[in-house]
Amino acid sequence: MKRDDFAKIGFYLPEGLPNKEYALSDGLVSVILDQSGGLNMIEYQGPRRTGARRGAFFSNGIWRRRPDFFPEPVIEFRIESAGRSGRPGFANLALCPYGVAGRFEWAGQEFERRLWIKGPAVMMEWRTGGTKPARISLEIREKFLEHLNEHSAWEEPSFDPQWQALRYNILRNFIAQAADRQPTERRHEACSMVGAAGPADWSRRDGRTSLSVEFDRKHPARFFIVFAEDVHRAAERLSKARSEWPAWYRQQRERYRELAGRVPALKSGQWRMIPEIIRTAPLFLHSTRCEKNESETAFRPSTRGYWVHNAWDGQFACRVINACGDTGTVRRYLNFINRSRGPNGAVIMTCDLDYGPAYDINLHHPAIDRPLGAGWNVMLDSWAIENLHEYYFRTGDRQTLRALYPYAATALTTIAANAGPTGLVESCFGGTDYSEQTNRPRFEDPRDNRTLSSRLSGVEDIGLLFHACQQGAELAGALNDEKLLKTCLNLSRRIEAGFMGHFFDAEEGFFIDCVWPKDKPVNRNRTFRLTSLLALSGHGELLSLDEWDRLADFIVRRLGHPVIGLRECPADQPMHPTGRNRSENWFQNASRETFRLARLSGNQELLRILLEKAEFFFGAERVLRENLYNNQATQFFDASRLYVSTSWWQCMTTASWWLGLLEALAGIRLTQGNLEYLPGDGGSDVRLTNLFYGGRVWEVDVRGRGRFVAGLEINGRPFDGTQQLEAADERPEQRVRIEKTNRPPVHPVVLGAGAARARITRLEPGRLEAGLAAPGYCRLWFYSPEQPRLLVDGRPIRFAWSPKRHEGTAGFRAGGDSRLEIRCPAAGRRP
Structure with a gap:
């Protein structure tokens, strides 16, 4: 096992972690490293969701906005050697999406530590190059047990002498609508075991539990933390982790090396960090991959933060993985999305690995009773069509196309049937509180103010729908489906004829937020948002062909920010109190369209802002975030406000930056069939x-x-x-x-x-x-x-x-x- 294995698909960080924390991920598990050398959190999700957004298992709660959580790491490591005892920090690191290796000197001896993740297991190893034996202790602060995990309580922890391991289990919180689908013998939401490679000393005192082992030059110390949904499965995984360590390590190394070998390399001018984004972003996206079964794969929304196996961020990860040629993963993800459709036939945002579509109490999703385009959001289905199109025209796999096409065709047919005279549908991009944040009207039915349900017609939704119609028509043509081809052409012509009149503000030279009602859109929400540029998705950019220069100029004039680069809303735009921070926040979701607009419009000032900020922030943090906030003690980090930027390597943002940089800097677009x-x-x-x-x-x-x-x-x-x-x-x-x-x-x-x-x-x-x-x-x-x-x-x-x-x-x-x-x-x- 070589330290360089990590650096070849990640980074060398001689000074240690660039910020207080860094998130590693592989599938169902995230580990949040702390600069001090400890772990602030281990997230585990699934297949039973322990919380839609917060899957924290071991956690000091640093990002939960709760004052009663503690700031110290929840798991720490104490080393003893030559009469000296202490906790070494992370330094001289090689870091990659799923692991980290660091070297340090202690009591005159050289040591190396490694931590890596494979599926539901966290593996830790300590080695010494010196001649003297040493002792390493894994210490758990059990104060985290005082808090519920979302809605579920902790079982009393115990030490299992048979397995020489600690057990920490979350009791099952039976939700009424799902209880009848749970085997009665499974009483836990999730289970974990913390053990060593062999016999270990353990103790519990002063709110800490400790496992301790000796190691020397020939015999490294190893710890394991494994997760499962029942106590017996957890024990099996611990046993397998102990015996399969070398094989698991080789599997992880080869998986990421294979993908790294298919990632493009970019060189351009003075940019040093931008090529690193191109090199590493697909690998971090791949670490969000979660295998459901042999034919289905999901993606987490990010390596840390959000947690739903969703059809939003996952579809963006799919796009980059497709661009790097991992067609097997892409095909299994398309299957997952398709089999996760709701009763109304639409792609649903929350896709559980065990239940399929679910009403999500945390995100306040509406009941799935609204048709596509008649209150139900069309963006998820439009992205699904885009991903199917990209996969088919890249691979020529007609078998997969024929299997998935009928569902895409039904979605487009339903949307078109619910469109107004000018192609408008009831669909409006946004989160649970977007109505207030973006000055939108609120309707009496609360379901009309939520993420997936709206009676408004949003600019992003309609621009993306136009794009989906173009690609839907091409898929229909490929399969000689004359009926759908005509449907797509009819709807896209109506959208094209009315789009700019509905959504372009001629006075300001930018898109407005939304219009309503769809049949006669006499009402306009004249709120300006950077994320409105999602209307330029794919062929949607051609709807505003004659106004690209004005769109780009508006961004520089009204949405520029002196510190973070850009802002979501103009600083002088009146906003509801819940939306005022948008003028101090750069939402990254529309980065691809912003980059491409800068190039197509010829606005070199906008392009300069984007490239310089990409170089600067990635160089400082080695991570892409969903949001950049101008409210931190430094330009990057403030622990007391970490909750506003917990989404690390968020799939939508990461894919947007990766594809946007290729398109703006290299001029290469590879997502429209040629x-x-x-x-x-x-x-x-x-x-x-x-x-x-x-x-x-x-x-x-x-x-x-x-x-x-x-x-x-x-x-x-x-x-x-x-x-x-x-x-x-x-x-x-x-x-x-x-x-x-x-x-x-x-x-x-x-x-x-x-x-x-x-x-x-x-x-x-x-x-x-x-x-x-x-x-x-x-x-x-x-x-x-x-x-x-x-x-x-x-x-x-x-x-x-x-x-x-x-x-x-x-x-x-x-x-x-x-x-x-x-x-x-x-x-x-x-x-």
């Missing part, structure tokens, strides 16, 4: 290597500055007139060379076509012709020196045109082999 190079300028030369896509390994070199492409070659072959990246030959390695310029092309350029592929057959000033291979539908995005005619198989196609950008977009039917023509009235004339 590999694309986005227009715009990332601010510096960039080199992206080890990018797996379409059965090939890609390397992309971008040189020069400017919005436009002066030249694009793949394996030495020029590709002009398109920014879709297509393999130039049969070789497994594809090398892309791109030269940039600010000089506009004299010919049209295909910027994107979703899952359709445009192959240029004729290119000259003012004219482009191409063969178009499309799955029954195409959403085209193109540049032209002037407003052209657009023809498909000789028939004219109507399109939206941006005179500011000289870009157009259109959605149209197209078969497997169509002929595309973009023809300017005055060929060759510059704009």
Whole structure:
């Protein structure tokens, strides 16, 4: 077991932890390290949920907002060697998603400690390179037993002499609606055992319980903490952990190494930490993976903090894992989400590993009695369609597509049936208290003010629904489902026609929050939020094509923050008291769309803010958080306020940063059915290597500055007139060379076509012709020196045109082999 195993998929931290705490995770378990060398918390969840948001098992409660919890670590380690006793802190560390290794000197001897997680087991080891024996004690502060775990009480702890281990169990809190599904012999919510590799001395005094063992150069000391749902299973896991230590370690090492080998590598200008985000984020996301069974996999929302196996954050983790080629995990997650649908056929936010969809008392979810688009949120189903689309067009796995497609088709059909005349549906992004926080009206029925149920039409929801319609149409075309294809086209055309009129505030140049009612939206909530940019998801960005510059300018003018970079709401915007902190908080959920907007709009100031803050904060913390708050004693951390930033490596945020950085800095988008190079300028030369896509390994070199492409070659072959990246030959390695310029092309350029592929057959000033291979539908995005005619198989196609950008977009039917023509009235004339 080598210390470098941890650093190769994580970080070296010579000075120790960058902040007071750091969360490690693997599946069902999180361990919260403390700078002092102890553990502040061990979270365990599942499959029986011990609390929707707080799965704390051993905990000093540092983030629970409770004054009666204690600040010291709940588990500490005392070393004795050569007559000296004390508790060494974390120093000289190698840290990775699931483990940490540290070296230190004590009483003239060199020591090394390791802690790592595999599934429901925490493994700890202490070694010495010296000649003298030493003793290590694991000490548990049992004051945590004075507090309920959410709603469940602790059983009296005991020492089990048969297993030489301590037992800590949470009594089962039978919830009425689930009790009849529980075997009667299972009396515990969750069980744990704390033991050593062999016989250990144990004692209990002064509120502490201790296990103590001796070790020397040849015989390391090992401790285990295992979790299960009953006392017998916990004992079995402890026995297995003791015997399977080397095999388990190899399995973890190989699992993460395999994924690390498929993560792209980025080099760009002066940035040192941003490449580290690209390298490590997929690995930390992978540590949130929870196996339900052989065919289903869930994702935790984060490595620390939230706890529901949800269809929100998990779908973002799925997207990055798919981008890194772990198709097995992605397929099992798609199965999990699909089998977790509620009685109304919708993807539900709270998906328990044992029960499936559940009414969640902690998040106040409404009863599942509202149809999609008629009060029930459409975002989760839209993301599910997006993930299925990305998986299918990356793998070509028609068996999985055929199995899952009927449910996606039903969801889209239901949504379309409940849409108003202009494509609006009753769905509004937000949390349980968003109504107050964002100045929204509250309805008499409390279910209309909750996370998943709303009578309002939100800007993010409708933008994302437009995107889902484009990808739903492509999936329908791939399976020759004419009925759904027509449904998607009809709904998306209505949305496209009315979107900007409903949601864009022409005076301020930004999106408003929501409108209502859907049939005649005469009411508007003129609240501005950074997370409204989620409306730019995927093809949703094309709805506001002509206003990208104003959207970006508003962010710099009204949403810039001198310390944290950006803020969720303008500082001068009147807000309800519960929402006033939004002007001092940067919600990270829409980071991908913010990054991409900065590039597409050409707003270098916004791009600079984003890149500099990414470099700075990640360099200081080595973690991506859901929120950045400007209310801490330092710029990063204040233990008394930790509850406001407990979501570490939150999947939605982490995926948003990872994909956003690839798109803004490298210009590479890989989530719409083809590999694309986005227009715009990332601010510096960039080199992206080890990018797996379409059965090939890609390397992309971008040189020069400017919005436009002066030249694009793949394996030495020029590709002009398109920014879709297509393999130039049969070789497994594809090398892309791109030269940039600010000089506009004299010919049209295909910027994107979703899952359709445009192959240029004729290119000259003012004219482009191409063969178009499309799955029954195409959403085209193109540049032209002037407003052209657009023809498909000789028939004219109507399109939206941006005179500011000289870009157009259109959605149209197209078969497997169509002929595309973009023809300017005055060929060759510059704009």
